[in-house]
Amino acid sequence: MSRVRHVDALVVGGGSCGCVMAARLSEDPSLEVLLLESGPGFASLGDVPSEVTDSRLLPVGPSSPWVDTYPAELTPSTPRVIARGRVLGGSGAVNGGYFIRARPSDFDAWPASWSFADVLPYFRRLESDVDFTGSAHGDAGPMPVSRVAAGARAPITDMFVDAARRAGFAADDDKNAPDSVGGVGAVPRNVIGDIRTNSALAYLLPALSRPNLTVEDRSTVLSVTFDGTRATGVLVARRGGVERVAANTVILCSGAVRTPQLLMLSGVGPSEELRLHGISVVLDHPRVGREISDHPEVGVYYSFPDTGRPASLLEAVLHVDDLEIRPYSAAFDRMIPFHPIGDPMIGVGLMKPESRGSLSLRSNDPADAPIVRYRYLEAASDRAALAGGVDLVGDMLGGVVPIAPGSGDPLLGRLGTSLHLSGSCAMGQGNSVLDDECRVRGIDGLRVVDTSAFPVVPTRGPHATAIMLAERASDLVRGTVA
């Protein structure tokens, strides 16, 4: 092992949240900040390959160099491989570009200090909304927010919006408005022109010239080190060796799969499980990796003329009850190189599922992906809601476009995940993993700031809420929270 460096704040993972944390913390010149990212990084916008910024592509197909893949169980009989970003910018660098706020009522499940009134200033601070102004919207933040105007949309989107309006659903033009009540309308996107922005582009690269900020890519943290129950730094694999880095504060931003795995590998997790894998227990934390949540999605395939490759995979959605109906604007194989689904699809996403899953260690080897069990559809109410959504799509569109019937189980064969995994190290009361400042309970000097920290998956896509979380958590670390 070589030299021991020491920093004030060590951010593990340069994804959606990690880039925000490193950029915001390094605004304080008295803080020495180090960001370690497992995947490849970039020194300037000009270095970023177009497939990472092209909103018409999701570079998550087989052999993509920008993702990590994990075998997962959606249900015990439905294995899938899930992908997450492994590149500066993280999953936000490879995602669908749909960038919508959680609903105000979602924060009822969060600790009291994260009410909608507490978080709205941070939703405003993170964005520059080019379509809406006023007290609920931001106009000077790093993340651009735009919508595709009616008339500029893919034909399938316009056809879907018209069908939803004819079926009696309300127009919902500003889905980020606090008083939006659902209905059909344009999706807010972190896309300008054909460029999908992510937090590396928006926050981190512009801050790289700061002398107190260091970013090291291709650096995989293996574990957190401790002195008793105080986190002292990390062990990181880079350039063929293992180094120790010491830090006053370690902030885990490795995403909802790798963060709980890292905690467990470091000795913080359910003690029985840790012992099973020969890991010394630093602190028994029974809820690490437990009660994970995500949005199950069932695909309804249809026939429609090929519409090419539009600027965004999703241009409008219908919110009805706990469902989000997604008329994808192109077949997935158009947007995701080598994707097996070549038929256009309407996605029926369940945004407030009852079922909860779990994540556990496969082994004590950091290179071994953990076991992710979603346990989708376990709750009868989830099944009923999704089946109702599939019927609704048939009723709304059956007369307009021929809907291809699924074979076998009407849900299982077409079941997927929205890739919105949340809650694997949740904030909350009592024995929750994190307190309301994202600190790991019972451990000093260790925080978790990524979608693991969400108490539960929000009822909208998580990306905007993840950036908000990191914006506010950076103020909590600096003691400057509004």
Ligand SMILES: Cc1cc2nc3c(=O)[nH]c(=O)nc-3n(C[C@H](O)[C@H](O)[C@H](O)COP(=O)(O)OP(=O)(O)OC[C@H]3O[C@@H](n4cnc5c(N)ncnc54)[C@H](O)[C@@H]3O)c2cc1C
């Ligand atoms: C294909 C896809 C499409 C999606 N589409 C949408 C969408 O359209 N809208 C939406 O709202 N949400 C979408 N999501 C979800 C959203 O992008 C994520 O919830 C969000 O980006 C997660 O942010 P994060 O900071 O928690 O984790 P991530 O952005 O995943 O960041 C984790 C980072 O940590 C790094 N890392 C992991 N382990 C280590 C380690 N040991 N050492 C160092 N670095 C490490 C990873 O390489 C990664 O860069 C999508 C997700 C995916 C995967």
